[in-house]
Amino acid sequence: MTTTEAAHQPASGRPSGSVPGAGTVPEPVDENIWLEEVYGEEQLAWVREQNARTEELLEDADFAALEGSILEVLDSTDRIPMVGKHGEWYYNFWKDRENPKGLWRRTSWESYTSGSPEWDVLLDVDALAVAEGQEWVFHGANFLRPAAGDPHRLALLAFSPDGGDANRYREFDVETRGFVDPVAGGFDLPTGKGSASWLDADNLLVATTAEGLPRTTSSYARTGVKLGRGVSLAQAERLFEIPEDHMMAIVAHDSTPGFERTFAVDWISFFEKSTSVLRDGQWLEMDVPNDVNLSAHREWLMFRPQRDWSVNGTTYPAGSLLAADFEDFLAGSRELSVLFTPDANTSLQSWSWTRDFLLLNLLRDVSSEIRVLDPQRPGTDAAWASTRLDACPPLHDVNAFAVDDEDDAEVSGDDGTGGAASVSEGEAPGAGNDFWLVATGFTTPSTLTRGTLKRSGHGAVSTHEVIRSSPSFFNEADYEVQQHFAVSKDGTRVPYFQVASKDLVLDGQNPTQLSGYGGFEISRTPAYSGAIGRAWLERRTAESAGADGEAPHTRGGVYVVANIRGGGEYGPSWHRAALQENRHRAFEDFAAVARDLISLGVTSRQRLGCVGGSNGGLLVGNMLTQYPELFGAVSCGVPLLDMRRYTKLSAGNSWIAEYGDPEVPEQWEFIKTFSPYHLLKDGVDYPETFIWTATSDDRVGPVQARKMAARMQAMGIPNVWFHEALEGGHAGASDNRQAAALQSRSQYFLWRSLAGRTA
DSSP: OOEEESSOSSOOOOOTTOOOOSSOOOOOOOTTGGGGOTTOHHHHHHHHHHHHHHHHHHOSHHHHHHHHHHHHHHTOTTSOOOOEEETTEEEEEEOOSSOSSOEEEEEOHHHHTTSSOOOEEEEEHHHHHHHHTSOOEEEEEEEOOOOTTOOOOEEEEEEESSSSSOEEEEEEETTTTEEOOGGGTOOEEEEESEEEEEEETTEEEEEEOGGGOOBOTTSSBOEEEEEETTOOGGGSEEEEEOOTTSOEEEEEEEOOTTOOEEEEEEEOSSSOEEEEEEETTEEEEOOSOTTEEEEEETTEEEEEESSOEEETTEEEOTTOEEEEEHHHHHTTOOOOEEEEOOOSSEEEEEEEEOSSOEEEEEEETTEEEEEEEEEEEEOSSSSEEEEEOSOOOTTOEEEEEESOTTOOOOOOSOOSSSSOOOOOTTOOOTTTTEEEEEEEETTEEEEEEEEEEEEETTEEEEEEEEEEEOOOOSOGGGEEEEEEEEEOTTSOEEEEEEEEETTOOOSSOOOEEEEOOOOTTOOOOOOOOHHHIIIIISOOOOOBOOSTTOOOBOOOOEEEEEOOTTSSTTOHHHHHTTSGGGTHHHHHHHHHHHHHHHHTTSOOGGGEEEEEETHHHHHHHHHHHHOGGGOSEEEEESOOOOTTTGGGSTTGGGGHHHHOOTTSHHHHHHHGGGOHHHHOOTTOOOOEEEEEEETTOOSSOSHHHHHHHHHHHHTTOSSEEEEEESSOGGGTOSSHHHHHHHHHHHHHHHHHHHTOSOO
């Protein structure tokens, strides 16, 4: 386990000990419940009718030009082909105009750095889809660790049949360029939600809902099994099982030589999970609170508490990072080393181990900072010596992660970055201490850098050079990035980024797109987007007559990202501040940013639109229903909107710890205050609204979006538009063509509503 996100990846389930109250909450009248049948003929007929109506509105010649421009960005053959190292090869998955479903391929390091790599194509997913008559969506590869000295050969490939979260896992041989025949013992797991990983060459560890295996009320796997070759899932040895009302079960094996361990995780809820390690045929539960995140690397056990954690009289704040010797901790020692302590401005986002160093990816007021820690040297402010990596310009997002922490190959004459190779005492040879740096900013195309860490008398030092740079897709020099802070209702300072022309006129007439998320401890950081540059920043309004003698002029758009509570920009406390009964704080923060933009003269109600997807769809749904006076248009994607029934739809039950349980009367009292479907009122001047989703979304599902649009239209609310992609999963798109269409509809709708047609 080399790279670890600070925040949980999945969303949450019902907290342990939480049970519905004795009384039940009667469900409000829902005239649109019939739309909850996702694939019903009548329901899909309604969808097709809505799609046709929306396409007639939006998809004109200007739309086609915009869609083509965005697709050009997504299909660009000059963008960075990100790679992952396995053995001597560098693997990449690539989509473009000629390969919309993608190519899984590999190359050597020498070829990769040549500027024109020679790619060895292992699998053509488009050809596979044609051959098998199934619209496969590639979801990644997991290699079997080979015997020492052997090349990586066997991998489990994950495929979704529709872009959703359920995958089929198939064994693939990279030497023969083909799947291993199940008749000959090859692994081929039927489609289901869950995970699969290698235990050894002949066994997998699997947690899945396929073939009728038990599932939780959150729709995820409830059991973990050991699956041998030639054995069906029904016959597989059951290793681990969790209660039905917990979120999901996971089983996994760490095959690091000398540190082999098998783990099982009972993911109880967003805040709670219990991790066990297999010892002498028995599961040994790790003795930590359920809200402390754990990860293991060689001899180290890492801890990141979600709440303040007291151990032997010492309290470690939420969001800190601690370490202990793995075996000592299991034996009862509670000697913890403090590696990072958050402050009011700084949070830990993720960490990654090279062979001998620990990389910490931090945010300081939503700008990146990277620290390199050396376990062999004591520090001053932390237990291990810490050195700041000089690689993070202000108002940028930069992430560092290991290239291959287990590459202990003998050193040749080159260190992999063009410098002379050398190894200090106690350091790994080969690429074990190499790292990637991926840097991006709103007006800075992404760059990929490779570096090497070494010890010196003054701490860790690095040599690194840029390997690849993304192309420019708009004239970035014309724009500037500013960070501002709005003041929320309770006095909290809320940061936001503003990207606008350097000659921005503060007259309230600039079309402005405000984006946000505010949930699940997910941070919104600076990121380059050629699509936003072309579709919004460089787009021009119709020429307007100059006022007070000014010459007629046009103007472009302003793009704003709000870092509201509920997210992870300032760590777990920033997230927890907007949970459940405090959800309103996220909405108040977003509204405060909107008001700040208006008060500063950047925009005005008729020129300000907002956009959000998934939990961000819930956010902008509440802007629509609670703050309609602030916005001229709302683009609401793959959203949660019916908070009375969300736990009964798709994977909704897994988010109870984030929003609350509507089946509990006391909790419904606060949940109903942010359920947009139930907040609609007659006689309100609502913004123009575009609601979009995907039929194959098996996470949030399409039905909340359907019902919201249907209710608004039935109420006679004007300018309500709906579109549902028939494939694409929760992302709304499974290939670049679909992604370009999706982005174009949202961007075109907002511009049309806020600025009118282009000149």
